[in-house]
Amino acid sequence: MNAPRVLRSIDADFIVQAKVSGNLRHVGRRTSGLSVAYHGAGFLIWQNAGNYVPLERAGLVREDGRTVHFANFELHGNGEVVVKSMEIPDKDTYLRLERRGDRASALVSPDGSHWSCFDPIGARLSREVKLGVAAISTSTEPLKVVFSELELYTGEPKRSQEIEHNERLLAAGAGASYPRRAGSGSRVSNPEGGIPCVAWCPRRSSWRRSRAPIEPSQRREGSGRRTTYGGA
């Protein structure tokens, strides 16, 4: 757990966004005996060493030498890990992380306007957590990352029952639902609980799972049909 990070306390719901630049894609060899060569940089919600949520722009080198570039969204909580990943272009990337009630949601964008969205993760973190940025490298190639255009928005803490009330309303609505992406993520037990995230294999295994084509619903960038109408 020795990745550099900058954190501050926060005790409300929030939406945070930043642009991540740098050499996330790399061709280095791994420096860890437990993890592939990995570069990652992004947001971190931190309750403690066993409960935290990272969202990173990431690059890794697979064992076959192929490099891949993706967004990585994880929940580490009480010995379990939820991992979601989404392939993205190797260029400056906007990351957005939201905590609303007991859910964390993540979005990725090339321009800060049009977003590709992860399914939300149930994240029952304490009211007060730390929020900030982190940079991770397990590669023989140095990582140089730049965070810019940081924006932070805070709201009132939302009560769990209010969230559940809204979800009941949503579920009762005509055709409304929380669609789930088959194979979009994986719940993995951490067999060695407490192993540092940067040196843990599920990240690699999650990437293998994520090689399934991304559903069109996930490709939000400019996919909407735009027309112009008059209003009243």
Place this chain on the structure above:
Amino acid sequence: LTDPKGDCPSSVNNGVLSIAVPAKNHSLCAETGEMDAPRFLNPISGDFIAQVRIAGNVSHRGKTTSSRFGAYHGAGLLAWQDARTYLRFERAAVIRSDGQALHYANLELRREAKVVSSVGLRIPDQDTFLRLERRGVLTYALVSTDGYRWTSLEPLDAGLTRDIQLGVVAINTSTEPLNVIFTGLEVFKSQARRPTP
């Protein structure tokens, strides 16, 4: 609640705002002076991200009650500088010339009582989340069916002043009443000190 005609009953219960707009002209169009739509506004300063879920019969087959516009149901977020300059972002439905209903997210900017931008994005006729974001110079409008996966309209430079009012509005120019339910209103305020116009 601002209800110029005084004929739009509303209620607030457990964070749920319901507004009933009768089958009469209740528009919010500064360019024609028709400003009778019921709206609920609160002051806000600086950048923000606001989101709300719209349920109700934003769907109709009525005839128009307006001499200038077609039959329209709309409900959504309203960023209000004054009665001549404001931004509407609504879940909306109009009746096309072939009689079919068209459902869309409607983003309209008025400045000095003129429509300077009007953009629509087709959406399904179902409960809809709307999100409006003022971030620096630009304002972003996004729409979602679940409150987590968003489709964006193109950002625009709304040019609103730093101190405005933000809230919800319900608009009806149809011979069918509009009964709209706003839930899950969330407002996130910027923690940055970046100046806005």
